[in-house]
Amino acid sequence: xxxxxxxxxxxxxAIMPALAxxxxxxxNEPSSVDTLPLTNRKNLSPLExxxxxxxxxxxxxxxxxxxxxxxxTLTDDSLEVAIDGKVYGKNDVLEGVHIANxxxxxxxxxxxxxxxxxxAIVTYDCIVRMTLGEEPxxxxxxxxxxxxxxxxxxxxxxxxxxxAQ
Numbered sequence: 629x630x631x632x633x634x635x636x637x638x639x640x641x642a643i644m645p646a647l648a649x650x651x652x653x654x655x656n657e658p659s660s661v662d663t664l665p666l667t668n669r670k671n672l673s674p675l676e677x678x679x680x681x682x683x684x685x686x687x688x689x690x691x692x693x694x695x696x697x698x699x700x701t702l703t704d705d706s707l708e709v710a711i712d713g714k715v716y717g718k719n720d721v722l723e724g725v726h727i728a729n730x731x732x733x734x735x736x737x738x739x740x741x742x743x744x745x746x747x748a749i750v751t752y753d754c755i756v757r758m759t760l761g762e763e764p765x766x767x768x769x770x771x772x773x774x775x776x777x778x779x780x781x782x783x784x785x786x787x788x789x790x791x792a793q
Contacts, residue, residue, distance in 0.1 A: 667738045676740050678782060679750055679775065687733040690758075695725045702784050703776065709788040711766065724760070732757035735771070746777040753792065768792035 667680065682701075689697035702718045709715055738752040750773045758765050774786040 667740075673742075675742060675748065679740055679748060680738065682782065683735050683738070683750070683752070687730060690725075690728050690730040690733070693726050693728065695722055698722055698725055700781075700783075703778065706784055707786050709786075711769075711789050711791045727761045728758060729760070730756070730758045748775050748782075749773070750775065766791035 667676075669676075672680065688694075698718075698721050702721060704718060706718045706721075707715055708717075708721070732755060734755040735752045736754070738750060741749040741751075743749060750771075752771055754769045754771055756765060756767055756769060768791070770790045770792055772788045773784060775782045776785045777783075
């Protein structure tokens with residue numbers, strides 16, 4: 629079972645560029661996420677800025693094991709295709725959030741594709757040092773997220789993580 633949650637959380641650690649716009653609090657520890665740009669593009673649109681900000685908020689939620697963050701940011705019908713090829717839902721994430729131990733999370737090279745006013749696709753690469761229980765997760769990952777706007781907030785509807793070779 630821990631193996632399945634390991635795969636689930638591998639992907640979810642790198643998700644949520646399309647998260648709720650609510651803050652997750654501040655993390656006083658500087659990290660590579662705070663210092664490295666997710667994209668080198670200048671003049672980002674407000675939507676792109678929101679998606680980038682939300683991507684950078686994820687590590688703090690994992691480190692704090694903040695299940696409420698995931699309750700707010702995942703749509704009720706959210707799905708994840710993890711690196712094992714299995715599909716997981718929101719309840720799976722909420723059940724397993726407490727076993728993740730994130731030491732590093734560095735997303736980079738983001739590409740944002742705006743579908744319409746209420747949907748966007750974000751792809752990026754990520755360096756992750758993390759264990760789920762005793763299980764380490766692949767360090768290098770390719771991530772694709774689909775975010776949707778519900779009301780005034782962006783939430784994660786779909787995510788797929790692939791271990792990089």
